[in-house]
Amino acid sequence: MQAKVPQQGNVVIAGVGGQGVVLAGNIIADLCLSHGLDVKKAEVHGMSQRGGSVSAQVRFGPEVHNVVIEQGSLQYVLGFEWAEALRWLPLLAPDGLVFASSERILPPAAQRDRVAGGVNYPLAAFEHPRVRAVDAESLAKEAGNVKTAGVVLLGALSTELGFPVAAWRDALGRWVPKKALEANLRAFELGRAWQDTAPPKPLHSSPTQQARFRLQLEEAWCKGCSICVDVCPERIWQLDALEIARPTAPERCTGCRICEKLCPDFAIDVVREQESDLLHLAGGA
Amino acid sequence: MTTTAKALLRREMMPHILCPGCGHGIVMNTMLRVLARRYDNLNNVALVAGIGCSSRIVGYIDANTLHTTHGRALTFASGLKLARPELKVIVVTGDGDGLGIGGNHLIHAARRNIDLTCILFNNETYGMTGGQLAPTTVREAFTTTSPAGNTEPHFDAAALATAAGASFVGRGQAFRPDALEEVLERALDHRGFSFVEVMTDCTEYFGRKNSLGGGSDLLFTQSRSDEEVSRDLSEWPSLRPGEGWQVRETQPIGVLSEDSRPAFEESLGLPGYKRKET
Ligand code: SF4
Ligand code: SF4
Ligand code: SF4
Numbered sequence: 001m002q003a004k005v006p007q008q009g010n011v012v013i014a015g016v017g018g019q020g021v022v023l024a025g026n027i028i029a030d031l032c033l034s035h036g037l038d039v040k041k042a043e044v045h046g047m048s049q050r051g052g053s054v055s056a057q058v059r060f061g062p063e064v065h066n067v068v069i070e071q072g073s074l075q076y077v078l079g080f081e082w083a084e085a086l087r088w089l090p091l092l093a094p095d096g097l098v099f100a101s102s103e104r105i106l107p108p109a110a111q112r113d114r115v116a117g118g119v120n121y122p123l124a125a126f127e128h129p130r131v132r133a134v135d136a137e138s139l140a141k142e143a144g145n146v147k148t149a150g151v152v153l154l155g156a157l158s159t160e161l162g163f164p165v166a167a168w169r170d171a172l173g174r175w176v177p178k179k180a181l182e183a184n185l186r187a188f189e190l191g192r193a194w195q196d197t198a199p200p201k202p203l204h205s206s207p208t209q210q211a212r213f214r215l216q217l218e219e220a221w222c223k224g225c226s227i228c229v230d231v232c233p234e235r236i237w238q239l240d241a242l243e244i245a246r247p248t249a250p251e252r253c254t255g256c257r258i259c260e261k262l263c264p265d266f267a268i269d270v271v272r273e274q275e276s277d278l279l280h281l282a283g284g285a
Numbered sequence: 286m287t288t289t290a291k292a293l294l295r296r297e298m299m300p301h302i303l304c305p306g307c308g309h310g311i312v313m314n315t316m317l318r319v320l321a322r323r324y325d326n327l328n329n330v331a332l333v334a335g336i337g338c339s340s341r342i343v344g345y346i347d348a349n350t351l352h353t354t355h356g357r358a359l360t361f362a363s364g365l366k367l368a369r370p371e372l373k374v375i376v377v378t379g380d381g382d383g384l385g386i387g388g389n390h391l392i393h394a395a396r397r398n399i400d401l402t403c404i405l406f407n408n409e410t411y412g413m414t415g416g417q418l419a420p421t422t423v424r425e426a427f428t429t430t431s432p433a434g435n436t437e438p439h440f441d442a443a444a445l446a447t448a449a450g451a452s453f454v455g456r457g458q459a460f461r462p463d464a465l466e467e468v469l470e471r472a473l474d475h476r477g478f479s480f481v482e483v484m485t486d487c488t489e490y491f492g493r494k495n496s497l498g499g500g501s502d503l504l505f506t507q508s509r510s511d512e513e514v515s516r517d518l519s520e521w522p523s524l525r526p527g528e529g530w531q532v533r534e535t536q537p538i539g540v541l542s543e544d545s546r547p548a549f550e551e552s553l554g555l556p557g558y559k560r561k562e563t
Binding site (some may be wrong): 023218220221223224225226227229230231258261262263265266268269 | 286287288290291294299300301303304305306307308310311313314315317318340420459460462463488499500501505
């Protein structure tokens with residue numbers, strides 16, 4: 001059943017650099033304009049080179065004076081990246097909807113503990129009644145071009161934001177490159193036929209977290225001077241009740257060896273794990 | 286400490302006697318790393334030391350070690366080197382031992398340009414004997430024998446060695462072990478008298494008496510800038526660390542001077558040394 005053509009509303013498209021966030025905003029704005037609506041659009045980008053947020057905000061109606069979307073009035077969020085989508089929840093209207101790709105792209109800043117592959121991705125297991133997790137990446141692959149994930153989400157949005165399907169297709173035709181149009185139209189259809197594909201997928205493109213360094217302590221040599229406690233950039237060492245150094249979170253060790261080099265009592269040994277040990281840890285052959 | 290460096294220790298002697306957080310341990314740690322990189326075993330290396338906390342460390346290293354009398358490490362080492370020129374001789378001494386009691390021997394070893402390496406641990410005090418004033422103690426610093434603050438100027442050990450004719454002079458800090466490692470490598474590569482002054486810390490006496498804290502607090506003072514020192518002093522007027530902190534930071538580190546004039550052994554034409562005229 002086709003929803004009613006909206007007379008006013010707003011949409012936020014959120015993602016990271018390179019995902020086509022700005023393009024998707026242009027398509028929606030164009031669609032609204034083609035229905036004689038007044039449109040205001042704002043974009044936040046420029047941090048995209050560093051894996052930072054990119055967003056586009058579109059407001060439309062008979063007459064729009066201001067681009068700002070007030071708290072509690074945001075109608076639709078198209079999230080091209082899971083965490084970027086969830087950032088907008090505070091603005092969402094009670095009946096608003098979030099279509100969030102379950103794809104997760106790790107921003108550099110999320111690599112808090114600086115162990116390669118060790119990540120701290122927020123909201124990994126998040127559920128919210130107004131958030132729909134869409135496996136846009138798989139659907140885009142099915143459409144024949146992984147870059148059409150954003151259009152999958154536009155397809156999903158089109159089932160709620162009731163402009164005529166033909167108008168959506170025309171708008172797409174005006175904005176996507178000609179040779180990719182076919183795949184984009186397929187992606188749009190797949191998005192329309194979308195089903196909520198929660199739960200979110202496991203982390204995208206990040207190796208599993210593994211301790212690559214083992215911290216060994218020559219207990220009888222440690223004199224509890226606390227130099228290691230103060231110099232470790234990862235704050236791994238602590239003194240126990242007997243004033244002996246103990247590694248509290250050895251898996252966070254980056255192998256910088258500062259503790260080893262500054263221990264006056266040679267008590268610390270930072271051992272790089274051999275490949276074979278890693279295989280063993282991973283339960284491999 | 287890496288396995289290869291650890292293999293150079295006399296394990297049965299460990300743990301060593303140095304106080305918790307003593308900077309000497311860090312310098313020794315660095316020395317062992319350098320030695321482990323250069324040698325599989327220390328059979329052809331002789332470590333000669335005088336008396337003091339720093340001199341004590343040679344007892345823990347599985348090399349040919351000689352623990353001598355106060356201030357005379359360089360004289361024993363010179364004799365040893367001339368009798369056994371094939372040995373790599375390294376002298377480990379402190380500021381009290383090498384500059385106070387044995388200052389005379391230092392300038393003459395430098396003047397002769399004898400091919401050995403002298404590593405002088407400068408902790409600005411006599412640690413082992415109870416924290417007395419040393420020739421390296423900075424003005425206003427408190428020691429057991431300067432309870433009202435030191436009134437004498439201090440020696441700049443590296444400048445002294447350069448003036449006396451050492452053909453290699455470098456300086457390092459316990460706080461910057463990587464930089465120290467590099468200076469030690471270069472010193473050991475050098476042919477002729479190489480002198481390395483290492484700024485280290487006596488937590489037990491110098492740190493305590495001058496309210497510089499122990500362990501890492503004291504260690505971090507080696508990286509203090511003048512601004513930080515003046516800020517600390519204005520915030521904590523009861524502190525009276527004298528010029529100590531400033532001296533630590535404003536002293537340059539690295540290789541300070543190097544020249545290739547013939548070593549003493551070369552002018553004597555000793556075995557293993559091609560004769561060169563001075
Ligand atoms: S630096 Fe060494 S001696 Fe000091 S507390 Fe740490 S492990 Fe112990
Ligand atoms: S090597 Fe030592 S100082 Fe560096 S991260 Fe690991 S525990 Fe911390
Ligand atoms: S007395 Fe001072 S120099 Fe000697 S071991 Fe203790 S802290 Fe180190």
